[in-house]
Amino acid sequence: MKSPPTLKARALRLLAQREHSRAELMAKLSRHVQEGEDLSALLDTLAAKGFIDEARVAESLLHRRAPLLGSQRVLQELRSKGLSEELLRASAEQLTGTEVARALAVWRKRFGGGPAPADARERARQMRFLAARGFSGETVRRALARAGEPESGPEPEPGCAP
Numbered sequence: 821m822k823s824p825p826t827l828k829a830r831a832l833r834l835l836a837q838r839e840h841s842r843a844e845l846m847a848k849l850s851r852h853v854q855e856g857e858d859l860s861a862l863l864d865t866l867a868a869k870g871f872i873d874e875a876r877v878a879e880s881l882l883h884r885r886a887p888l889l890g891s892q893r894v895l896q897e898l899r900s901k902g903l904s905e906e907l908l909r910a911s912a913e914q915l916t917g918t919e920v921a922r923a924l925a926v927w928r929k930r931f932g933g934g935p936a937p938a939d940a941r942e943r944a945r946q947m948r949f950l951a952a953r954g955f956s957g958e959t960v961r962r963a964l965a966r967a968g969e970p971e972s973g974p975e976p977e978p979g980c981a982p
Contacts, residue, residue: 878911924963926953
């Protein structure tokens with residue numbers, strides 16, 4: 821009969837699939853702790869060896885999710901992973917500069933990049949679509965204002981010189 825995998829083997833398997841924060845690993849592995857095993861010590865060892873790195877977790881999530889979602893939603897996902905406030909602030913700053921361009925890219929992918937919506941009902945439907953993905957109301961309005969324009973580089977943020 822095959823014995824169940826050790827706590828360390830489970831942790832390494834999870835980390836091989838994708839980056840995990842310490843809080844995520846704690847939640848996922850706590851139900852597998854056997855008598856005499858110290859989950860905190862194991863996580864400390866993995867962090868000391870560089871297997872657990874909150875900055876990599878944040879970067880990985882930003883890389884995977886930011887092209888599809890607004891800043892609010894991405895930050896919510898980062899928060900749910902138990903990352904530090906400092907990392908959340910840095911991630912928010914990184915997302916802010918590309919918010920309108922990302923919203924416009926999501927809109928183009930979903931609605932084909934044609935002309936801006938003509939009637940109020942269709943405009944409201946498209947605004948709800950973007951809002952549901954975590955884009956702020958102001959970002960949605962700015963993205964739809966640029967909807968009929970040909971694709972170009974990212975829009976400069978307000979207060980920045982062109």
